[in-house]
Amino acid sequence: MKAAILEHYSAPLVVREVEPLALGPHDVLVDVGASGVCHSDLSAQRGQYPFELPIVIGHEGAGTVAEVGDAVTLVRPGDKVIASFIPACGRCWQCLRDRSHLCEAGRALGGVPHVSIDGAPRKSMAGLGTMAQQMTVHESSVVKVETDLPFEQLALIGCGVTTGVGSALWAAGVVPGSTVAVFGCGGVGLSTLQGAVIAGAARVIAVDLAPAKLAMARQLGATDIVDAGAGDPVEQIRALTAGRGVDFTFEVVGRPDTMRQAYDAACRGGTVTFVGAMASDLVLPLPANDLHSSAKRLIGSAYGSAQVRRHMPQLVALAQTGRLDLASMVSATVPLEKVNDAFEAIESGEVVRTVLVP
Ligand SMILES: [Zn+2]
């Protein structure tokens, strides 16, 4: 089967034949239906995560179960599944505390080689490797869903949509009637914005530099638009909220300066949620006294605090009834062979999501 391989950092990906290894007792072979191209894939290509190369890339996907190992109980052949880029073992200390987004077995379950490249067993990104015709994964890494939504849309739930919608619904807990500002309107930010709308926020302010992204934010339910290039976004948000700032801010860019803006744009007593990923050596300076005197809550959001087995089917149901718009977030669907063009498109910032089909 064909897969997109990262052979060298910062070099084009190579689409070529690899051989799936024999299934282990808890492994599942999935015919990939679609794979989204997420910004983290670009970061991976640039060497931000230390991988043993070569590796099959991709961590946002959905497909159909083709074959299962002897001990698999969670899915069976024919099931439609969404891949979870953090496995949810259901048994570890964190999973038993309703924190499967921090599953302690994740690293071990995701670190097993599942393909042979040039005769050597190799790992796949996040234990998945969605940019391929097939992927072998641990059963903890797939979530069964019952729906007729197309794979192009279901794939997005694997990473961006769950991360974004979840940050509003399950990490921050946006409440009806509240005011919200979302910094950064890429795939995850637009999902955060949709999560705030679903939660019943009265006012959802979208902040970005790109006019196309702000227009998309408006289409997906933003009540106000802040062009961060047209003056200090914090001042613009305060001007919209009687000088107070908003109840909930979300930083979905992944930069210390926008994190600080998100902190400053929250009202006293407001909640600041950090969603964006960035290099691990960056630090965030904050006004120390204001941290207690403003009584703001700071929240880190990983995978939207989603409990994937419970929440991914809920996201599918929201999409099925039109309350969550996935179709608008798929900018283009292209064949797997065009993976390098898709990476260039995400770098240009002009697309929400390009989806690859094998
Ligand atoms: Zn991702």
Ligand SMILES: [Zn+2]
């Ligand atoms: Zn676990």
